[in-house]
Each structure stands twice: as C-alpha cells, then as structure tokens.
Amino acid sequence: MPVISVIIPCYNQGEYIDNAVASVLDQTFQDFEIIIVNDGSTDEVTARKLNESIWPKTRIIHTVNKGLSAARNLGIRLANGEFIQLLDADDTISPAKFEKQTGLFSQDSNLDVCFSDYLIYDTDLKSYLNHLSSKFPGDLPIEDFLFKWERGWNIPIHCALFKRNVWATDAPFNEKLRAKEDWLMWCELAVKNINFRYIDEQYAVYRYHHNNMTKKSSEMHYWFFLTSYYIMQIIPNRYKEAFLKETILHINSSLEREIYPGLTNQIIDLKSRFSQMDKTIDYKLGNTILKPYRFIKTYLFGKKYL
8 A cells, every 4th residue: 555645637738747746756755646637627638648648656537527626526535545645637746845744753752744845937928936935824724724824824735645534424525615625724723723843944835837626717706705794604713703804805906896707606606605604603892893894795796696
C-alpha cells in the first residue's frame, strides 16, 4: 500500500498536466500512487494526453463532468494511501515536499495536516509574484479561516498533506460548490480542532493563467456568498454574528455591479437560503452594518426580497 495518494483532477488542462505529474514523480520520497480524475474533459489536447500518456504509478479515471469537488471526492474514495496530496492539474509541487512533510508526521503522531508556503507563477508574465505568507497569524485557526480567508491570507490546497482519516467522510468537498469548496473544507477541519503544522518553506507552486478561476472574478463574489451560507451552518454560535458582519462588508467592498445571466438559477436558490437564514439565525446588526447588508440583498436578489 502506498504511503501517499496524490489526487489530480483534470478538466481541459492537458497543456499543464505533464508538469503536474512530473513534479510528483520527481519527489525524493517515492512511496506514492497518482490518481488522475479526468472530469469530462472536452478539448483535444487533454484527451490525447490522458489517453496516450503512460506515467508510472498512475491510474487515470474517466468520468462525466461534475466539477472539481466531485473529482476530488472520487479520487479520495479510490485512494489507498495513509496520506492525501491534492494537486490541481495546472499546479506543481517541489521535489522535497513529501520527504519533509512525512518526516514531520513521523515526529508527531498527533499531527493531522501539514502545509507549506508557496510560490505564485504568472504564466502570462512568465515570472513569479509576491504574496503574503500562508502561516497562521494567530493561535485560533478557526478565526483565521473565518475572518482572513482571501483577505490577504489563504492556503492553496496543494500546499497541504492530509492524514487520510482527518475527514469523517470520503466526500469532504461540497459538490454543490463550483468554487470556494476548499474554504468550506478548511473551516470544517478547523471547527474539529484538528492539529495543523506550518512549514515556512515554499514547497508548492500555484500557476496563475488566463483560464484560472481566480481571474474570473465575475462569479467569485457569488461563490464566496454561497460558501458563507454553508459555513454559517457549521461554526459555533459565538462566531456567527461577527462572521456574517465581516462577510457582508467584504462582499460589499468588492462586489461588481453586474449580475451574470449564467447565475440566475443559483441566485434564486441562494435567495431562498438566505431568507431562511434571516428567520433562523439570531444576530443583531447596527445601522452601519444593516445598510450594506440590505444593499447586497437588493442588488443580488432584487427589491422584492426586502
């Protein structure tokens, strides 16, 4: 049985998949398996790569397109390893990552998740970009995930190495989310008070390119808002009022003034969800906070919602 199972979802990312797989095969620690989940790719380059390439230690699973969360969950269900490494098909990891992180797990039997710092590579500029460190700035991970995520701080998923049993389910990613699913997953782990360990070394490379979801900001506010709804359901009551307040202020400060037709059905569904939240969650907002909250509800859901 391999020590590490590497899960690589791939949807139309054939131009990058060789680099992702090579970064795993080049590890100094070699006790791993690779599971590539072809999430219904449609482009010719990806189809050729996944049908013709023969990579060692690698299985390729073909499925209909269900999104990143479903592809990750499928890979995790098929995994045999004690540890899980999640790696998107357009990203890479550094050669010493597995050796360093498994070594830390060997030293501390209570460790659940080990994550490192990372580099950002801009494909268009062909250069590396600066970013803030992934290190936890405080002693309470749950507060960092709730109040600082994507506000100057985040953890690309491939920075981490997870114990396989850290998740109570073999489907830790919410398949209703097409973005921000990792934020919800991190919050769920933090609520469980699992043990995190940070390595102040850059063992992962996040690729920034024209097809990357991070650049599609038109939809990101919606997914941030929807994920916030799910997070509200799992966090302790003592955090709910502050989290709702900070979420509203964050979205209000960055919301683009346009609703995209492709999101119409999802917005209708979200309207219903937040309507229920209004009725079931006890929070008190002063006039300063209530005004932007009403703006967001009006803007996203229409004046009838008010």
